[in-house]
Amino acid sequence: MLLRPGADDLRLIGFYLGKVLLGLSLLMLVPAVVALVLGEWNTLSALVIGAALTAIAGSVAEARLATRQPLTWAHGMVTVALAWLIGAIFAAVPMYLSGHYADLLSAVFEAMSGLTTTGLSVISDLDHTTYSMDLYRHLTHFAGGQGIIIVVLSLFAAGGGRIGTLYLAEARDERILPNFIRTSRFIYKVAATYLVVGTFAVTVTLLVAGFTPARALYHGVNLFLAAFDTGGFSPMQASVIYYHSFAVEAVLLVLMLAGAISFGLHFQMWHGDPRQVLRHIETRTLALSSSVLFAVICFGLVRSGTYDTLPALIRKGFFTMISAVSSAGFQVNVGDTYLTDWGVMAPAAIVATMALGGMASSTAGGIKAIRVGIAAKTLVHDVRKLLNPESAVVVTTYNAGRRTILRDDMARAATTVLLLFVVTYLLGAMVGLAYGGYDITQTLFESVSAAANMGLSIGVTEPDMPRGLMAVYLVQMWLGRLEFVAVFALIGYLISLARGRASR
Numbered sequence: 130m131l132l133r134p135g136a137d138d139l140r141l142i143g144f145y146l147g148k149v150l151l152g153l154s155l156l157m158l159v160p161a162v163v164a165l166v167l168g169e170w171n172t173l174s175a176l177v178i179g180a181a182l183t184a185i186a187g188s189v190a191e192a193r194l195a196t197r198q199p200l201t202w203a204h205g206m207v208t209v210a211l212a213w214l215i216g217a218i219f220a221a222v223p224m225y226l227s228g229h230y231a232d233l234l235s236a237v238f239e240a241m242s243g244l245t246t247t248g249l250s251v252i253s254d255l256d257h258t259t260y261s262m263d264l265y266r267h268l269t270h271f272a273g274g275q276g277i278i279i280v281v282l283s284l285f286a287a288g289g290g291r292i293g294t295l296y297l298a299e300a301r302d303e304r305i306l307p308n309f310i311r312t313s314r315f316i317y318k319v320a321a322t323y324l325v326v327g328t329f330a331v332t333v334t335l336l337v338a339g340f341t342p343a344r345a346l347y348h349g350v351n352l353f354l355a356a357f358d359t360g361g362f363s364p365m366q367a368s369v370i371y372y373h374s375f376a377v378e379a380v381l382l383v384l385m386l387a388g389a390i391s392f393g394l395h396f397q398m399w400h401g402d403p404r405q406v407l408r409h410i411e412t413r414t415l416a417l418s419s420s421v422l423f424a425v426i427c428f429g430l431v432r433s434g435t436y437d438t439l440p441a442l443i444r445k446g447f448f449t450m451i452s453a454v455s456s457a458g459f460q461v462n463v464g465d466t467y468l469t470d471w472g473v474m475a476p477a478a479i480v481a482t483m484a485l486g487g488m489a490s491s492t493a494g495g496i497k498a499i500r501v502g503i504a505a506k507t508l509v510h511d512v513r514k515l516l517n518p519e520s521a522v523v524v525t526t527y528n529a530g531r532r533t534i535l536r537d538d539m540a541r542a543a544t545t546v547l548l549l550f551v552v553t554y555l556l557g558a559m560v561g562l563a564y565g566g567y568d569i570t571q572t573l574f575e576s577v578s579a580a581a582n583m584g585l586s587i588g589v590t591e592p593d594m595p596r597g598l599m600a601v602y603l604v605q606m607w608l609g610r611l612e613f614v615a616v617f618a619l620i621g622y623l624i625s626l627a628r629g630r631a632s633r
Contacts, residue, residue: 133625140194142208147190149212153220154184156272157265164261172259175226183219206618213607217241220269227262229253231592238603243269245610246492248361248458248584249602251592255366260347266362267354273610274358274388274492275316319395320357327353327384334376352377356384359492361458361584368460369448378444381459382451389415389455389487393530410527411488414502415454418485422478423450429474446475449585453482456494458584465588468570476587480574483583484554494582494609496550502527503543506535549613553580553605560601561589580605 157180164173200208217240225236235251242249243266252258252266332349336342351364365371369378387395394412397405406412426446430436436445445461452459467476486495510525517523525535554577561572567589575589579602590602608616 141196141198141204143190144194144196145208147187149216150183150187153216154180160261160265169259169261172262175223179223206615207622210615210619217244238599241603241606244273245582245606246270246274246358246360247582247606249590253592263364267351270354270358270360275320316392323357327357330380334380338374356381356457357388359388359455359457378448385451385455385457389491389493391488391490408528410502410529411498414498419454422482425478426475429472433472435470450482453479455487456583464586467587480577483577483581486581496547500543500547507540557605564595564598580609582609
């Protein structure tokens with residue numbers, strides 16, 4: 130029977146939600162400074178109002194609800210689920226005040242898309258958005274890509290030992306270093322290093338392409354934030370099509386792949402044995418699945434007559450596949466061409482790629498390669514058991530940083546989340562069909578993109594889309610980013626409060 134949360138439980142959850150809001154308020158001040166320097170006064174006022182409201186709410190919660198009570202798993206799960214939901218609402222305030230969104234729901238959708246690194250956008254007139262507001266949109270990728278709770282762990286280290294459960298509740302299962310504070314700081318060290326190197330690389334390619342230094346730097350920073358954090362927002366409505374540069378696309382490919390790699394593997398490459406990367410189950414799963422799916426994409430594109438040369442297949446097919454598997458969501462072709470020009474097989478392979486996603490404990494979304502790999506190992510394990518005598522002991526292992534024995538609970542957990550993702554994809558597609566005006570290809574493509582936090586769009590997501598469908602995609606982004614468990618814990622908590630039961 131569920132335990133009824135008491136006042137102390139709610140106090141504890143509110144206290145850590147206050148920390149999250151304080152972190153988000155600091156995030157808003159970065160583009161506010163840019164707005165001040167550039168004289169973008171309307172955007173400055175929107176950012177300052179948003180930062181002030183968020184900081185006041187966070188400060189009040191932290192001051193009045195301060196507690197030293199330790200967090201349990203239930204507290205951590207509920208706090209994380211609420212942090213991403215309430216955080217998106219507060220993050221939407223400057224966006225709504227900017228005047229580029231039709232209503233508050235659209236602004237919340239954009240904020241959730243940014244924080245979950247999805248990249249689906251409903252902004253109006255993106256090409257004329259101020260520099261500081263566009264930077265703010267991309268900074269939500271940076272905060273969400275590493276994890277909102279990681280921001281709390283990094284900025285407010287006090288009590289870090291007690292809030293390690295928040296790290297795990299945020300769908301991160303790797304403690305790279307002995308404690309969570311050091312782990313979170315290592316993650317930001319990796320991100321900061323790529324920020325410098327990646328921004329420099331993109332900026333240089335844009336300078337070569339003819340951009341002015343200031344404009345190249347502006348686009349370079351934003352493109353890095355969207356590529357490494359696998360978000361997909363772009364400074365221009367046309368996404369990567371706008372640049373018409375193979376060099377830009379090549380740099381973005383590297384950054385997207387870096388973002389799709391787990392931070393544990395980054396640690397192995399930096400401090401450990403790089404050979405572990407090749408032995409890791411996720412590396413092998415991604416390599417195999419991506420190779421097969423790219424072959425299907427090429428076959429589909431050639432068969433449909435859309436592209437039939439190697440450069441075109443690389444720039445359109447391979448780039449789109451990496452954009453999908455990393456969940457970056459950058460587009461090198463107009464969304465409706467998936468429906469009108471790509472035939473049947475290539476779009477189906479892209480949907481499958483989006484559904485699978487990148488590695489666990491990375492900035493990527495989707496089912497994750499670890500679960501796909503474990504599900505495949507489980508199938509092989511069951512076949513081996515059938516083929517061996519009943520008295521035989523069948524042991525299956527896999528490499529996930531170290532040699533690990535496949536246990537029933539691991540297989541069950543991986544399969545459960547995999548099935549939940551598939552059900553979510555299908556439910557979103559059915560809701561889209563119920564609205565009419567879309568076929569199953571469109572609704573399934575868009576639903577998978579939202580729930581897997583991908584951001585590729587076939588044209589369904591737009592400022593004038595049905596608001597009910599927008600709300601469904603918003604919930605899908607939330608569920609997909611937290612991989613269901615934290616949200617289910619929140620629902621259980623609310624049910625317990627409603628029933629008023631207390632039993633030990």
